[in-house]
Amino acid sequence: MARNHEKQYGALNRYVLAKEREKxxxxxxxxxxxxxxxxxxxxxxxxxxxxxxxxxxxxxxxxxxxxxxxxxxxxxxxxxxxxxxxxxxxxxDPTTDAIPWNSRAYSRKRRPLTDQHVVEDTKRILVEETAERNKCVDEKKEEVTSKRSVLGISYSSSSEDET
CATH class of the missing domain: 1.20.58 (Methane Monooxygenase Hydroxylase; Chain G, domain 1)
Structure with missing residues (x-):
């Protein structure tokens, strides 16, 4: 049989747990x-x-x-x-594309581009590459002419050689 102080501790424990549940x-x-x-x-x-x-x-x-x-x-x-x-x-959130916390099919993170966007991007890239290539060629020509002028070699174009 439980003693009085054990009964009191049990009652106190129930009281404390009830207060915690209220919180x-x-x-x-x-x-x-x-x-x-x-x-x-x-x-x-x-x-x-x-x-x-x-x-x-x-x-x-x-x-x-x-x-x-x-x-x-x-x-x-x-x-x-x-x-x-x-x-x-x-x-x-109308942009939600699948039910949360369910397995879903793979979907690309990027939006698919339309043909117009692809053509515009391709043109822009080609123009940038061509401009960069021309810039590199001009720099190399300047470098070669500066080296030749330092060495005292004259640079003649192919059209002058034919005449």
Whole structure:
């Protein structure tokens, strides 16, 4: 049998735990309270975890039919809540391309370019490359002529040689 001081410690422990539970916020805020995408996305993994736990409970053979029905109802409520959270993500952020925390197909990060953009970019690159190539050729010609002038060699073009 428990002594009086053990009973008092047990009562004190229950009291302290009850006070701690009061301090904790509710498990999941209602959907209408959440106004930011980050806040909504924060709770989706929690809902999925709870759904998985509920599904594991349904597979237990020891539960009565009433208990299994209650678990099924809870699972349906969680599914509705999950769909609501996902819908809220889509309404708050229309650029979302897939359901969060689900595996999705590969998608390119860059936008596909139209033919007009490809042609314009190709022209721009060719013009830049040609200008850079011409600049390098002019620099080499100047370098060669400066070396020849230092050495005293005269530079004649091919048209002068033919005459």
């Amino acid at each position: 904790l916020p509710s498990r999941r805020p209602p959907l209408h309270v959440l106004t930011k995408v980050e806040d909504v996305k924060k709770w989706i993994p929690d809902i999925k975890r709870e759904m998985e736990y509920t599904i594991q409970q349904m597979t237990c053979k020891d539960y009565s039919e009433q208990k299994i029905e209650a678990i099924k109802e809870r699972l349906e409520r969680l599914k509705r809540e999950y769909r609501g959270f996902v819908q809220k993500v889509y309404t708050l």
